[in-house]
Amino acid sequence: MSIRIYRNKEFELLDDVYDPGEDSYLLVEAALKEIKPGDRVLEVGTGSGVVSLFIKDISPYVVATDISPIACRNARINEVQAIRADLFSGICSRFDLIIFNPPYLPTVPEERLETWLDRAFNGGLTGRKEIERFVKDIDRILSPGGRVLTVISSITGIGETEALFKEKGFRMETVATEKVPFEKLVVLKFSR
Ligand SMILES: C[S@@+](CC[C@H](N)C(=O)[O-])C[C@H]1O[C@@H](n2cnc3c(N)ncnc32)[C@H](O)[C@@H]1O
Numbered sequence: 001m002s003i004r005i006y007r008n009k010e011f012e013l014l015d016d017v018y019d020p021g022e023d024s025y026l027l028v029e030a031a032l033k034e035i036k037p038g039d040r041v042l043e044v045g046t047g048s049g050v051v052s053l054f055i056k057d058i059s060p061y062v063v064a065t066d067i068s069p070i071a072c073r074n075a076r077i078n079e080v081q082a083i084r085a086d087l088f089s090g091i092c093s094r095f096d097l098i099i100f101n102p103p104y105l106p107t108v109p110e111e112r113l114e115t116w117l118d119r120a121f122n123g124g125l126t127g128r129k130e131i132e133r134f135v136k137d138i139d140r141i142l143s144p145g146g147r148v149l150t151v152i153s154s155i156t157g158i159g160e161t162e163a164l165f166k167e168k169g170f171r172m173e174t175v176a177t178e179k180v181p182f183e184k185l186v187v188l189k190f191s192r
Pocket residue numbers: 018019020021023024025027044045046047048049050051065066067068071085086087088101102103104116119120121130
């Protein structure tokens with residue numbers, strides 16, 4: 001277990017849980033600009049809970065999920081209400097804002113890790129495996145007029161990701177970008 005600090009807030013990080021990076025903090029900043037008090041928010045793939053931890057300061061209606069049991073325990077230690085679920089399976093409510101920092105790196109089988117941390121990085125061969133599954137069923141839990149915020153890399157394919165959402169009638173807006181070595185991170189907002 002170790003401690004991380006962002007915006008003067010301390011939070012805990014367990015072993016085998018995604019160590020928040022530029023992508024996490026870019027998403028925190030974009031979420032803080034996007035969220036309205038009273039928004040019902042779902043964060044998919046919460047990891048340590050870092051994004052929800054900051055969202056909670058603006059709206060108390062925040063629920064998070066993660067496929068990794070260790071991540072769920074970590075998020076709960078950080079006082080984020082976390083449910084173990086594959087994306088949002090088993091969740092029946094509707095949300096005004098859905099946030100997801102997915103595993104977005106193209107990954108070949110030989111690169112797979114043998115721990116739960118694999119799920120934080122492994123975006124399948126295209127990098128879009130989890131995003132594709134996420135978009136497919138999103139309307140079941142997104143409120144009418146709801147918004148989606150997601151962070152991906154230029155390596156994931158921004159145009160390809162836009163096309164997945166466009167098929168479902170969403171339009172895309174790039175709300176934050178950051179250049180890091182070898183790639184560009186972008187926070188994308190999808191709405192109708
Ligand atoms: C890149 S990490 C992001 C963690 C955290 N939100 C952050 O920004 O620091 C992706 C997270 O998504 C989780 N994840 C991957 N596939 C998932 C799925 N199908 N359902 C739920 N969570 C998933 C991973 O376990 C991991 O915690």
